[in-house]
Amino acid sequence: MKEQSNIPTTKVERAGKFVSTGLKVGTNYIKHYTRKLIDPSTTKDALHQDNAADIYDTLSNLKGSALKVAQMLSMDKGMLPKAYTEKFAMSQYSAPPLSGPLVVNTFMKTLGKSPSQLYDTFDMKASNAASIGQVHKASKDGRQLAVKIQYPGVANSVKSDLRIVKPFAIRIVGMNEVDMDKYFEEIESKLLEETDYHLELRRSMDLSAASSHIPNLVFPVYYPELSSDRIITMDWLxxxxxxxxxxxxxxxxxxxxxxxxxxxxxxxxxxxxxxxxxxxxxxxxxxxxxxxxxxxxxxxxxxxxxxxxxxxxxxxxxxxxxxxxxxxxxxxxxxxxxxxxxxxxxxxxxxxxxxxxxxxxxxxxxxxxxxxxxxxxxxxxxxxxxxxxxxxxxxxxxxxxxxxxxxxxxxxxxxxxxxxxxxxxxxxxxxxxxxxxx
Known part of the structure; x- marks a missing residue:
């Protein structure tokens, strides 16, 4: 899978991506109706596939809350056409990963050392990449580790991304803005929490320990000394x-x-x-x-x-x-x-x-x-x-x-x-x- 060397982080850049995607979707509709004039039996399946591919391509490159929304939608099998749910489901663990230089830069900024200085081995190629971060395989002192790295700009873009998404959501569900505010406030608070890796590390350790007695569950051990506000290190499962x-x-x-x-x-x-x-x-x-x-x-x-x-x-x-x-x-x-x-x-x-x-x-x-x-x-x-x-x-x-x-x-x-x-x-x-x- 092709790696990303940069992620749009400013409000203008990210809004521009949404606008350009809207234009692509509009073009897809024109193509669809042109095909339908030639062949009246044409269904919307191809239209859905084209739209899903274009929208996912944009969201997967934006990362963060934009891609997280797609991930949430992919879990509801009755909300969207199959082409969308199948494509959006890729956001669960198959989004385009960050390039090596961006990974190293994150380590230097938050832990003051490069991956090679912190681990015995570190695979610069991501094992999987999702909406908020990606995971790399590493090892230290004989233990196989998973290192989760947050994408740059994710925390700062939550509010602006949701402002862009909000009008579309209101239009889809047909409710006024005031009534929808409580739900968007809840979504925003959860997305902001997801960008707080210190909070996630604490919750991961606490909830894993509290649930460890339940049969057939396996939880990783977490390593606070190898973690930061944008990095979490845990056992590889x-x-x-x-x-x-x-x-x-x-x-x-x-x-x-x-x-x-x-x-x-x-x-x-x-x-x-x-x-x-x-x-x-x-x-x-x-x-x-x-x-x-x-x-x-x-x-x-x-x-x-x-x-x-x-x-x-x-x-x-x-x-x-x-x-x-x-x-x-x-x-x-x-x-x-x-x-x-x-x-x-x-x-x-x-x-x-x-x-x-x-x-x-x-x-x-x-x-x-x-x-x-x-x-x-x-x-x-x-x-x-x-x-x-x-x-x-x-x-x-x-x-x-x-x-x-x-x-x-x-x-x-x-x-x-x-x-x-x-x-x-x-x-x-x-x-x-x-x-x-x-």
């Missing part, structure tokens, strides 16, 4: 990312074992630690033939306020939700229902939410669950599509859902997606949470 792992045709028993470990890991964090690894995309996990899974990258961690936690998980309690007054109170606390809603709107949205909750919380309400059940996921996707096309929802100008739900929902959607790909059949009995707490 062996394993394969989800797509490559599945290509080895592992047995269903092994896939179930990994699926169970992931489910236990997330349930323990949410219910015991009240903070969670909120970036469950395949690039952050390494799966192994023995059924163990390596977990790293605690850059995106969502701390869960207690009042939100209580109300959010009351949604699983079917007996509580049978009480209409109590249900209305929970929906209001979670900002799913608003004080300005009319009785008709309350009835309408309550009904929609109830059906959606029944679908999405099903795994939490049974002793075990088969995430290989395609009918279950097809029903979810069909219902989401139905909601998207409802006139009442498209014309609603109110953002429904607490800002805290953004990353918690994203976490569970990401987890469900991985478990679905594994076709994992696992124990989901709520009593298991108590067992994990020890």
């Amino acid at each position: 062996e394993g394969a990312h989800l797509k490559e792992f599945l290509e080895t045709n592992p047995s269903q028993e092994i896939k179930n074992k990994i699926g169970q470990a992931l489910w236990d890991f997330y349930q323990f964090q949410v219910h015991s630690l009240k903070q969670v690894h909120a970036d469950p995309h395949p690039g952050n996990f390494l799966m192994r033939a023995d059924g163990t899974i390596g977990i790293f990258d605690f850059g995106c961690v969502k701390e869960i306020p207690n009042d939100f936690y209580v109300n959010y998980f009351l949604l699983i309690d079917k007996e509580v939700l049978k009480d209409e007054k109590r249900r209305h109170e929970i929906y209001t606390n979670l900002e799913m229902i608003h004080p300005t809603d009319s009785p008709k709107e309350i009835e309408f949205f309550s009904g929609l939410f109830q059906h959606m909750i029944d679908l999405l919380t099903l795994p939490f309400t049974v002793p075990s669950f088969d995430f290989g059940n395609e009918e279950y996921f097809n029903e979810i996707y069909a219902y989401m599509d139905e909601l998207y096309n409802m006139k009442e929802i498209r014309e609603s100008k109110v953002a429904r859902g607490s800002r805290h739900s953004l990353y918690i929902n994203r976490t569970y959607f990401g987890l469900y997606s991985i478990l679905s790909d594994l076709k994992a059949n696992i124990i989901t009995d709520p009593a298991r949470i108590a067992q994990l707490q020890g």
Whole structure:
């Protein structure tokens, strides 16, 4: 893969890249309609592929929050055409890496020494590259190491990138700017946290230690003395990312074992630690033939306020939700229902939410669950599509859902997606949470 010798870091440079990409997309539409005039049977597949390639090319060169948005979108299989999700999924671990001189420059600026002075060996060719940083393999004192290096200018571009992305997002979801502000504030705060490698290092060490008792999880050891505000050094973990792992045709028993470990890991964090690894995309996990899974990258961690936690998980309690007054109170606390809603709107949205909750919380309400059940996921996707096309929802100008739900929902959607790909059949009995707490 071609390396990058520089990254646009100024607001003007980055905005210019977005504008030029918009022009390319416009040209793609002209080409599409020209082809359609010649051949009326032409579909939008080629258009989607061209647009996805051009947009990804720009985002992958910009890095940072721009590419992170693509990464987040790639996890939602129902939001974008397949061409986009497949291309954007590359941002999880296959973006163009930085060139050697930029890597050395980062070491000199933040640790005062070159890689050759700090490690016994250091591979200048990146092993993988994602949205915020890239990873190099190194060794020291007989230990194989992974060295994560943050791209230059990432932290300074978060706010300006989101300002550019915001109008497009508002247009897509059809809400006014004021209602969307709380979500953008949440996204901005998380992206800024992800650029704070001192915070990530501390969280990585703390959450790894707290979760180390869960069976079949493997965490790296971290090395603060070889880390800085833009570099994190940890043990190198062996394993394969989800797509490559599945290509080895592992047995269903092994896939179930990994699926169970992931489910236990997330349930323990949410219910015991009240903070969670909120970036469950395949690039952050390494799966192994023995059924163990390596977990790293605690850059995106969502701390869960207690009042939100209580109300959010009351949604699983079917007996509580049978009480209409109590249900209305929970929906209001979670900002799913608003004080300005009319009785008709309350009835309408309550009904929609109830059906959606029944679908999405099903795994939490049974002793075990088969995430290989395609009918279950097809029903979810069909219902989401139905909601998207409802006139009442498209014309609603109110953002429904607490800002805290953004990353918690994203976490569970990401987890469900991985478990679905594994076709994992696992124990989901709520009593298991108590067992994990020890």
